[in-house]
Amino acid sequence: MSAIDKFDERAEAVKSLLCVGLDSDMEKLPERFQKYEQPQFNFNRWIIEQTHEHTASYKFNMAFYEARGPEGLKELQLTLDYLQQRHPDIFTICDAKRGDIDNTNRGYVEEIFDWLGFDAVTLHPYLGQEALQPFLSRADKGCIVLCRTSNPGAGEFQDLMAGGLPLWQIVAKRVHEAWNTNHNCMLVVGATYPEEIKKVREITGDMTLLVPGIGAQGGSVAEVMQTGLNSQRSGLIIHSARGIIFAENPAEEAKRLKEDINGYR
């Protein structure tokens, strides 16, 4: 089964396009988890048990684990193992934003796809298709390329006009038309830029889009859903982290956001 099929099946099974971000920043963990020997793993396990029935996917930003060195990586591995055992049908994304030259990317492929066992990874486009081939050639895994990022200053280079199109649209076109020979490509488009989501949807047909920026960053579910759904009324992985995992009641927040999203399908 391809990575994108795995996401679609899970989204269908639980009727959810939600992706919960396990961005388990040590400084923000509730106090009761700080005392564990493995605070991030224990917190993640708790969040997973609270939220799994409402989510199609979990995304892990590597920075929050790498900040703790080998211990953080170990707890990320334990979390992935736990998901693999208990909820193997949930789609897992490694938000690593990698992108090196060909030879070197193989190390990241080993780490992220083989050792940790993620279903998909986020990638920087700057080095081009040729460099990213070790990721792209893995037909069993998803390659989620940064197109229009959610941050306020995203336009500095992404909005540069080249041949009548902004760079982010050229990235969308290249990934759609040239990089996607294994049908394993997706794109990142921030919820904070709904006009850009609409345009990327036009450019890429039914391609699945990862949409961060809901909640803490200010993106609106209504705008994302009105601009981003594909012809199957799906094709969106809608990500929220802080707004769910650090809420008083993560289960309730995940359910609320899932239902909010479903209200527009």
Added chain:
Amino acid sequence: MSAIDKFDERAEAVKSLLCVGLDSDMEKLPERFQKYEQPQFNFNRWIIEQTHEHTASYKFNMAFYEARGPEGLKELQLTLDYLQQRHPDIFTICDAKRGDIDNTNRGYVEEIFDWLGFDAVTLHPYLGQEALQPFLSRADKGCIVLCRTSNPGAGEFQDLMAGGLPLWQIVAKRVHEAWNTNHNCMLVVGATYPEEIKKVREITGDMTLLVPGIGAQGGSVAEVMQTGLNSQRSGLIIHSARGIIFAENPAEEAKRLKEDINGYR
């Protein structure tokens, strides 16, 4: 002392612009190191003792350590500790090619600058200055931004023309004119693109450039030196990894390349 001053002082002290890449790919380590419990650390220590008198800098590509998970990170840390104790004046570069949104980059800053103690890191420009602020605001550390990468397919996006300039030149101008308020920015320009090195030198004045791609990738020392030196006859960090560390005699290779470089100063 700023990171760039540290590089300049070391380069002056050992009369070398060489940067040895400790890209200690497990599959390529000599057999005698494979048997150690800490093969990468033992190999690195040997290479450091063989090459330190000829090198201004060591660069570590994270992918080769992350490929082994927590063990690899641990051995990277041991290597950095060893350098800190024995050769604290050697400039250390973490070739991590990171670039996330503001909030998240702080995790990488903690890992790379504080926990591992690197002097500099390589960064993807795609998210813009605002996103990279947690790196850029560290005036004590170096931020080495990808401008023109050494890979054959680098031009896919980097050569796009926007307002009369290719993207890689716009990146060079932005970093030089706007990002460098803490005088801690450098740029990556591949040795495989000497015309681009020449242009980046024109755009950025005396900015220090990290130049990978000598040796295995086909870049020429003569062309790099003829196009890249700044007004101080310096400003270049010339990187070679495989050509030195997997050579029969790494000390001899490092010395030969150092002298080859010095022949053009």
